[in-house]
Ligand SMILES: Nc1ncnc2[nH]cnc12
């Protein structure tokens with residue numbers, strides 16, 4: 608089996624994908640028309656042409672504008688279902704989807720509409736595609752602690768429909784400690800905890816996400832490389848990093864894929880995983896991310912492919928027995944390859 612074929616065939620989990628970041632321009636235009644939303648772009652082509660980002664904020668401005676077409680439960684369902692069909696084609700067996708409720712509730716969309724639409728797509732993905740899927744509610748860090756608490760309160764009637772909380776949006780100037788009390792409450796509620804840290808922000812944000820928010824995984828975390836002692840800690844404590852290679856290049860964290868430092872993290876023994884972040888905006892879904900990394904780093908071979916897939920299964924929030932089953936499937940694929 609060639610390496611590109613192996614990358615597709617190996618069972619993998621996707622642990623860092625913002626479902627609003629899977630909205631393709633064609634679907635944005637279709638939903639805009641259906642819902643009577645006026646977009647500041649004349650066509651699909653004009654919108655796509657605007658996808659040239661200089662940093663995280665320049666992307667977020669367009670990402671939130673795109674999400675404004677989502678109004679009805681069916682819109683959330685369609686968006687997530689389209690993602691699952693692509694994920695299945697990429698060999699994804701498990702996905703943990705981030706969603707940003709504040710982006711929607713601020714426009715008058717009910718929490719119930721958002722969560723039930725996404726949940727129905729998760730159920731159908733399991734039934735028809737064999738993908739297990741769960742939801743992680745993200746707080747927008749550019750908004751206040753008070754807003755995050757109100758969002759948590761509004762989501763509690765649907766507590767059984769999401770497994771954890773995360774922290775995303777503009778990183779610089781919004782350190783993890785701003786949300787320490789919200790995360791402490793979520794911890795009491797038994798929710799899994801993750802946070803974006805060390806994407807654009809400093810390595811110290813990774814440390815405070817671990818020490819103050821008590822997150823179980825760090826989203827991105829690539830700036831940890833600025834602090835060798837932190838990389839050693841991540842490896843020793845087996846804290847997973849959900850790295851998003853195409854995102855990092857599109858948002859100018861690295862100048863190109865050859866400059867991406869994922870191989871160093873892997874070599875240091877960190878539990879690195881590969882993810883797509885916002886695939887409709889960054890030029891590729893999960894398999895595109897794997898292939899881009901392996902194309903740009905020819906020193907990475909089958910061992911690295913195995914490690915990345917195994918890490919993604921290990922880092923997922925599923926019961927140990929399920930992880931063990933997928934690990935056996937992974938071993939079988941490599942034995943036959
Ligand atoms: N890469 C990213 N970083 C922070 N917030 C996000 N929201 C969607 N994608 C994001």
Ligand SMILES: [Zn+2]
Pocket residue numbers: 623625775803826884
């Ligand atoms: Zn992200």
